[in-house]
Amino acid sequence: MADLRLAHLTYAGSAKPLAQVVFGPELTVIYGASDTGKSFIVDSIEYMLGGADLTLIPEADGYSQILLGLHMPDGSPLTLVRRPGSSSVQAHYADLRNLVTRPADRQLTAVHRARSARSVSAFLLTELGLGEEQIRKNDAGGTRALTLTDLVHLSVITETRMVDPLPPVLRSSAASTKTAAMSVMKFLLTGEGDPVIETGPNAGQRRVHKGQINLLDQIVLDLTAKLTTQENATQLRERQTRIQVTVDAQSRSLRVIADRHVAAVAARMQTAQELAALESRLAEVSDLHARFRLLEQQYRSDLDRLTMVSEVGSILGYFKVGTCVFCGAEPQHQHPDHGEQETTQLHAAVQAEVTKTSSLLADLLPTIADLRSQMEDLQARRGELLPRVVELNAEIAEAEQHLEPLRTHMEELLTARSAVERELELHSRIEELESRRSRLHGEGAVAQTRPTEHIPTRVLAEFDRVLRQTLDAWKVPAVEFAEYDQYAPEVRAGSRPRAGRGKGVRSVLHSAFTTSLARFSIDNDLPHPGFVVLDSPVVTYREPVGEDVDITSNVVDHFYRDMLSFPGQAVVIENGDPPTDVLSFASAYRFTGPGGDRPGFFPAAAPADR
Structure with missing residues (x-):
C-alpha cells in the first residue's frame, strides 16, 4: 500500500x-x-x-x-x-x-x-x-x-x-x-x-434507474463504435506487453548510441577548444619569431658594416695624402703620427660598438631558438589534433546516422503503444459502465445478512x-x-x-x-x-x-x-x-x-x- x-x-x-x-x-x-x-x-x-x-x-x-x-x-x-x-x-x-x-x-x-x-x-x-x-x-x-x-x-x-x-x-x-x-x-x-447496506430503491428510484440504464446502454454503444480493432482487452494487453518489451530494448539501444554521440560531441568540443587555443598561440609565436629574425638580421648587418668601417678607415688613414679624413686637419697642421693615432681611435670606437652589438645578438639567439622549438611543438600538436577532429566528426556523423532510424522506429512504437492504451481505456470505460449498469439492475435486492x-x-x-x-x-x-x-x-x-x-x-x-x-x-x-x-x-x-x-x-x-x-x-x-x-x-x-x-x-x- x-x-x-x-x-x-x-x-x-x-x-x-x-x-x-x-x-x-x-x-x-x-x-x-x-x-x-x-x-x-x-x-x-x-x-x-x-x-x-x-x-x-x-x-x-x-x-x-x-x-x-x-x-x-x-x-x-x-x-x-x-x-x-x-x-x-x-x-x-x-x-x-x-x-x-x-x-x-x-x-x-x-x-x-x-x-x-x-x-x-x-x-x-x-x-x-x-x-x-x-x-x-x-x-x-x-x-x-x-x-x-x-x-x-x-x-x-x-x-x-x-x-x-x-x-x-x-x-x-x-x-x-x-x-x-x-x-x-x-x-x-x-x-x-x-x-x-441499502434497503433497495423505491418506485420512483426504479424509474430513474431505468432511465440511467438506457443512457448507459447508449454510451456503451458510442464507445464501442470508437474501437478500431476486434481485439478484446486481454489480447490488447498482450500486444501492449509485446510493444513495451520492444520499446525497452529499443530504449537500451538508443541510450547506448546516444551516450556515444554525446561523448563524441563533448570530445570534439574539447578538441576544438584546444585547437583554437593552439592556433592562437602558434600565430603569436610565429609573429614573435619573424620579428626576432628580422632583428637578428639587423644585428648581423650592423656587425658587417662595422667591420667594413674599421677596415676602410685603416686603409684611408694610411694611404691618403691631404686633408685628414678623420678630423679634417690640413697637411700643415698634421704631425708625423697623426694618421696612425686617428685610425687607432676609430678602431677602438668600432670595436666597442661591435662588442655591444655582438652581446645583443648573443642574447637574442637563444630566444629565437626557444621560439622555433615552441613553433615545432605547436605544429606537431596541431598535426595530432586536426586528424582527431576529423575522426570525431566521422564518429558523430555515424552515431547520428544510426540514431535517426532508431528514433523513427521508437516514435512508431510509441504511437502504436498509445493506440493500444486508447483502446484499453475504451474497454475499461465500457467495462465500468457495464458494471454500473449491473449494479443498477441489482440495487433492488436487499442484503439478507449483514457482513x-x-x-x-x-x-x-x-x-x-x-x-x-x-x-x-x-x-x-x-x-x-x-x-x-x-x-x-x-x-x-x-x-x-x-x-x-x-x-x-x-x-x-x-x-x-x-x-x-x-x-x-x-x-x-x-x-x-x-x-x-x-x-x-x-x-x-x-x-x-x-x-x-x-x-x-x-x-x-x-x-x-x-x-x-x-x-x-x-x-x-x-x-x-x-x-x-x-x-x-x-x-x-x-x-x-x-x-x-x-x-x-x-x-x-x-x-x-x-
Missing part, C-alpha cells in the same frame, strides 16, 4: 528564528532534558494532520506558521501550512522550510466534512488510495467515511495517551465511538472496509504473533502470551488487561501494540500511514521485581535496537539517552536545556515540554 513519510516540522514567524526538526527516512530519536519542547513536537504533528486543538507553549509566541513537510506516496514533496488556532490549511507541492509567502497550490480545511474533498483528511486519504473507504459506525450497520484522524490515532501516540488506561484502539470512553474504532482496527488488519463485524481468527492470530515477537525482542518480562482482544477491545498480556497494569507496562504495551500494528500492515501491504510517532514509550518502565527500583536499561536498549529494523518510519521521543550504537544509525536530536548546543525545539530555551 502507498504510505506517507514525515520530512520536517517547522515553526516560522516574521523576525523569528526557525524552530525545526528534520525527520530521517527510518528512525528519528529526539531525546534529552525535560521542559525542552519534545512532547510539543508530537502534539504539533497531530495538529497538522487534522487535529482540532493545539495548546501553545510560551516559546511559540510570535510564530505565525506551522509547516509540516511530507513525502507523498509517489515520492513528491508536499508542505502543509497552518496558522496556530486556524482551521485553514494551505497545501504546497514543494518542500518549503521557511516562512511561506507564496500562494497555496490548494486551499484545504483541517475539519473533515462528509462529501467534501477540501479537507486535509480527504486530500491525504485520496493520495493513500483510501478516499472511498467506509467504516461501520453503529450496530445497525450504518457506515461513515474513513477519516485521517482514524489512522493518526493509531500511529501518533502522545505521552498522555501512552499511559492512559483507555485501550489503544479507542479514541474515547464514549460508547458511541466504540463500534467505529473497532471497525478501523478491523480495516487495518484485513484491508476490507464495511459495505454500505461480519469481527476480524477473522486467522488474521487475529497472525497479528498476535507479531505483537508477541515485538515484546520478546524488547525483552519485556511478565507479559507472556500477549494478544489483542477484539471484543473488549483491549490488549492483554500476562493474563491481565493492559488497563490493569502500572503506567510503565501500559506505556510499553501501547508502544508494542502501535509498532506491531504498523509492522503487520506494512509487511502485508495493508492500509497504514507508514509512520509511527511514539512519545515516551519506555521512559516510565521499571523492572517488576520490587516496590522501588531504578528504570531498567535492558528493555530500553532492546527497544531502540529493534526499532532500527522497523519497516516504516519511526519517530521516538524520550528523556533518557538511547544506546550509542543506535545513535550512529538514527537521525538524532539531543535537547540539552539552557546553555547547551541545542537547548530545545525552539531556539530560546525555556519551560516547554509538557
Whole structure:
C-alpha cells in the first residue's frame, strides 16, 4: 500500500528564528532534558494532520506558521501550512522550510466534512488510495467515511495517551465511538472496509434507474463504435506487453548510441577548444619569431658594416695624402703620427660598438631558438589534433546516422503503444459502465445478512504473533502470551488487561501494540500511514521485581535496537539517552536545556515540554 513519510516540522514567524526538526527516512530519536519542547513536537504533528486543538507553549509566541513537510506516496514533496488556532490549511507541492509567502497550490480545511474533498483528511486519504473507504459506525450497520484522524490515532501516540488506561484502539470512553474504532482496527488488519447496506430503491428510484440504464446502454454503444480493432482487452494487453518489451530494448539501444554521440560531441568540443587555443598561440609565436629574425638580421648587418668601417678607415688613414679624413686637419697642421693615432681611435670606437652589438645578438639567439622549438611543438600538436577532429566528426556523423532510424522506429512504437492504451481505456470505460449498469439492475435486492463485524481468527492470530515477537525482542518480562482482544477491545498480556497494569507496562504495551500494528500492515501491504510517532514509550518502565527500583536499561536498549529494523518510519521521543550504537544509525536530536548546543525545539530555551 502507498504510505506517507514525515520530512520536517517547522515553526516560522516574521523576525523569528526557525524552530525545526528534520525527520530521517527510518528512525528519528529526539531525546534529552525535560521542559525542552519534545512532547510539543508530537502534539504539533497531530495538529497538522487534522487535529482540532493545539495548546501553545510560551516559546511559540510570535510564530505565525506551522509547516509540516511530507513525502507523498509517489515520492513528491508536499508542505502543509497552518496558522496556530486556524482551521485553514494551505497545501504546497514543494518542500518549503521557511516562512511561506507564496500562494497555496490548494486551499484545504483541517475539519473533515462528509462529501467534501477540501479537507486535509480527504486530500491525504485520496493520495493513500483510501478516499472511498467506509467504516461501520453503529450496530445497525450504518457506515461513515474513513477519516485521517482514524489512522493518526493509531500511529501518533502522545505521552498522555501512552499511559492512559483507555485501550489503544479507542479514541474515547464514549460508547458511541466504540463500534467505529473497532471497525478501523478491523480495516487495518484485513484491508476490507464495511459495505454500505441499502434497503433497495423505491418506485420512483426504479424509474430513474431505468432511465440511467438506457443512457448507459447508449454510451456503451458510442464507445464501442470508437474501437478500431476486434481485439478484446486481454489480447490488447498482450500486444501492449509485446510493444513495451520492444520499446525497452529499443530504449537500451538508443541510450547506448546516444551516450556515444554525446561523448563524441563533448570530445570534439574539447578538441576544438584546444585547437583554437593552439592556433592562437602558434600565430603569436610565429609573429614573435619573424620579428626576432628580422632583428637578428639587423644585428648581423650592423656587425658587417662595422667591420667594413674599421677596415676602410685603416686603409684611408694610411694611404691618403691631404686633408685628414678623420678630423679634417690640413697637411700643415698634421704631425708625423697623426694618421696612425686617428685610425687607432676609430678602431677602438668600432670595436666597442661591435662588442655591444655582438652581446645583443648573443642574447637574442637563444630566444629565437626557444621560439622555433615552441613553433615545432605547436605544429606537431596541431598535426595530432586536426586528424582527431576529423575522426570525431566521422564518429558523430555515424552515431547520428544510426540514431535517426532508431528514433523513427521508437516514435512508431510509441504511437502504436498509445493506440493500444486508447483502446484499453475504451474497454475499461465500457467495462465500468457495464458494471454500473449491473449494479443498477441489482440495487433492488436487499442484503439478507449483514457482513461480519469481527476480524477473522486467522488474521487475529497472525497479528498476535507479531505483537508477541515485538515484546520478546524488547525483552519485556511478565507479559507472556500477549494478544489483542477484539471484543473488549483491549490488549492483554500476562493474563491481565493492559488497563490493569502500572503506567510503565501500559506505556510499553501501547508502544508494542502501535509498532506491531504498523509492522503487520506494512509487511502485508495493508492500509497504514507508514509512520509511527511514539512519545515516551519506555521512559516510565521499571523492572517488576520490587516496590522501588531504578528504570531498567535492558528493555530500553532492546527497544531502540529493534526499532532500527522497523519497516516504516519511526519517530521516538524520550528523556533518557538511547544506546550509542543506535545513535550512529538514527537521525538524532539531543535537547540539552539552557546553555547547551541545542537547548530545545525552539531556539530560546525555556519551560516547554509538557
